[in-house]
Amino acid sequence: MATGNLVRKKPIRITVKGIPPMRLENSGLNSGLNPKFVRKILATPPAQLKTLCSGSENNRNRLYFANNLPILAALLKASRVAGKVQIIYIEPPFSTQSIFHSKNLTYAYKETLSGYHFLEFLQGRLILLRQQLADTGSNYLHLDEKRVFFLSRIKVIMDEVFGEPNYNNCIVRKKCNKKNILENNTAISLITFFLHHTKSENYTWNRPMENYLKKKAAKEYQYTEPKTGRRYQKISLHAPGGVRQGQTGKGIMPPPPGKHWQNPPESLITDNCSLKKRKT
Numbered sequence: 131m132a133t134g135n136l137v138r139k140k141p142i143r144i145t146v147k148g149i150p151p152m153r154l155e156n157s158g159l160n161s162g163l164n165p166k167f168v169r170k171i172l173a174t175p176p177a178q179l180k181t182l183c184s185g186s187e188n189n190r191n192r193l194y195f196a197n198n199l200p201i202l203a204a205l206l207k208a209s210r211v212a213g214k215v216q217i218i219y220i221e222p223p224f225s226t227q228s229i230f231h232s233k234n235l236t237y238a239y240k241e242t243l244s245g246y247h248f249l250e251f252l253q254g255r256l257i258l259l260r261q262q263l264a265d266t267g268s269n270y271l272h273l274d275e276k277r278v279f280f281l282s283r284i285k286v287i288m289d290e291v292f293g294e295p296n297y298n299n300c301i302v303r304k305k306c307n308k309k310n311i312l313e314n315n316t317a318i319s320l321i322t323f324f325l326h327h328t329k330s331e332n333y334t335w336n337r338p339m340e341n342y343l344k345k346k347a348a349k350e351y352q353y354t355e356p357k358t359g360r361r362y363q364k365i366s367l368h369a370p371g372g373v374r375q376g377q378t379g380k381g382i383m384p385p386p387p388g389k390h391w392q393n394p395p396e397s398l399i400t401d402n403c404s405l406k407k408r409k410t
Contacts, residue, residue, distance in 0.1 A: 163290040167254075172203075174202075174258070175203065176203040176206070177196055177197075177203065202262070205262060211262060212262060214264050215263050216264055216266065216334060222255075223248070228241055229242075249280070249284070252284065257291055260291050260292055260329065263328075263329040264329065265329050266332060267333065267334070268298070268328045268329075269327050270325070271324065271325045272322065273322070274323075281300075281323060281325075288325055292328065295331060296330065297327055299326045303323075304320060304321055367392060368391055
């Protein structure tokens with residue numbers, strides 16, 4: 131087996147007049163990202179934005195109707211946006227080879243890109259999106275079952291743009307119930323994918339949590355302490371399986387026959403309770 135150290139080249143700093151420079155971190159890993167292509171994308175002429183309608187002055191939400199490449203180029207010059215975005219979620223065209231229309235049957239958009247053209251289309255936009263992110267920001271890219279066969283190539287592109295060390299995870303989400311396969315009598319896709327990359331290793335992550343409903347709490351914790359009113363549940367301290375070698379199979383008090391302690395016995399000792407040797 132051959133061993134060795136990864137050779138990292140010096141980072142490449144790409145500058146285009148009028149916008150923040152782009153630094154290709156760990157360029158030894160980003161060797162597939164052509165600096166000329168990056169410079170071309172960064173130099174994309176910005177869109178001339180025109181307000182069609184507006185809400186209240188306090189509403190900072192924006193909706194753009196145009197090719198997103200020049201829109202992203204325009205946002206690079208917006209001091210309130212460039213380098214300050216904390217999270218980006220993108221759902222690129224799924225290459226359905228279809229032309230879509232609005233409710234009044236006017237042209238809306240088309241999804242006809244495929245193969246190399248799709249990858250180049252995506253790479254250019256990822257470059258501009260990375261520039262919008264704050265150093266603590268994250269980018270999530272959604273892929274359906276048709277694009278999953280491009281998953282490895284798209285990940286390589288994202289590694290080139292964001293830096294391979296900034297790849298966080300590939301999230302798999304179940305999008306429908308498997309019973310639909312039987313109902314429709316055909317094979318369907320059950321899952322969808324999200325690639326998560328960050329601007330740097332010091333990204334913001336808020337753990338997803340949900341409120342514990344009283345009904346669920348009452349079901350999970352069926353007992354109540356009389357003095358405090360706190361709810362609790364009873365769990366077994368041992369698990370099925372013969373006595374194991376090591377701490378969970380030994381101790382001051384051996385586990386019941388055919389069982390083993392789920393935790394080392396000394397961790398079960400508290401101020402008010404101690405394990406005593408079982409009487410035989």
